[in-house]
Amino acid sequence: MEKTLIILKPDSVQRRLLGKIISRFEEKGFQIIGLKMIHISETLARKHYAEHEGRDFFESLVKYTTSAPVLVIVLKGKNVVEIARKMMGATFGFRAEPGTIRGDYAVSNRFNLIHGSDSLASAEREIGIFFHKGELFEYDPADLTWVYDISTGDIV
Numbered sequence: 041m042e043k044t045l046i047i048l049k050p051d052s053v054q055r056r057l058l059g060k061i062i063s064r065f066e067e068k069g070f071q072i073i074g075l076k077m078i079h080i081s082e083t084l085a086r087k088h089y090a091e092h093e094g095r096d097f098f099e100s101l102v103k104y105t106t107s108a109p110v111l112v113i114v115l116k117g118k119n120v121v122e123i124a125r126k127m128m129g130a131t132f133g134f135r136a137e138p139g140t141i142r143g144d145y146a147v148s149n150r151f152n153l154i155h156g157s158d159s160l161a162s163a164e165r166e167i168g169i170f171f172h173k174g175e176l177f178e179y180d181p182a183d184l185t186w187v188y189d190i191s192t193g194d195i196v
Contacts, residue, residue: 043073043114044121045166047155050108051146053077058111061141061154064127065115069187074114074167074176082106088169097150104150112170116178118188121163124156 046065048058066072080088085105092098115124129136133146133153146153157163167176181187 041116041118042120042160042163043116043167044124044157044163045155045170046113046115046124046157047170048111048113049151049153049155050104050110051148051151052153053109053111055145057145057153060145062111062113064141065113065124068117068123068127069183070115070117070120070124071179071181072113073116073178074171075111076171076175077109077111078170079109080106084169088166100150114167114171114176121157121160125158128154128156 048061052058052061062072082102085102086093089098089101089105092101117123127141129140129142129146131142131152132149133142133151134149136142136146138144141154142152157166
């Protein structure tokens with residue numbers, strides 16, 4: 041089972057879309073093992089988006105990310121990194137397909153509602169930035185057998 045970091049960005053909070061977005065991941069079958077609302081500091085934003093430093097959009101990204109509280113979430117599930125990114129849709133809301141989170145709720149190329157780790161390595165790094173070990177809760181969800189075919193003993 042993989043883990044990924046999801047950030048519901050300031051526009052998700054301000055537009056009161058948290059419940060709608062979280063429910064999509066839960067309805068898909070992913071397990072929430074960490075969740076908290078924080079106000080990202082400028083230092084933390086710069087650390088999180090360090091790979092974009094020097095690009096023309098970096099400063100505006102930091103300003104946007106630090107402009108209001110966000111909700112940070114750790115999801116767990118099979119192929120969760122890949123599937124969550126598909127569920128989010130294209131980065132620019134106006135290019136995202138209907139049925140995706142950005143396709144249904146975003147039109148801006150900057151205010152795009154959500155961040156999701158783009159690889160397992162990024163997920164591990166990003167989760168470590170926002171969560172301490174004691175803030176993640178591992179448990180066996182009661183519906184696991186209904187989300188995944190484990191009739192053979194393996195998650196398929």
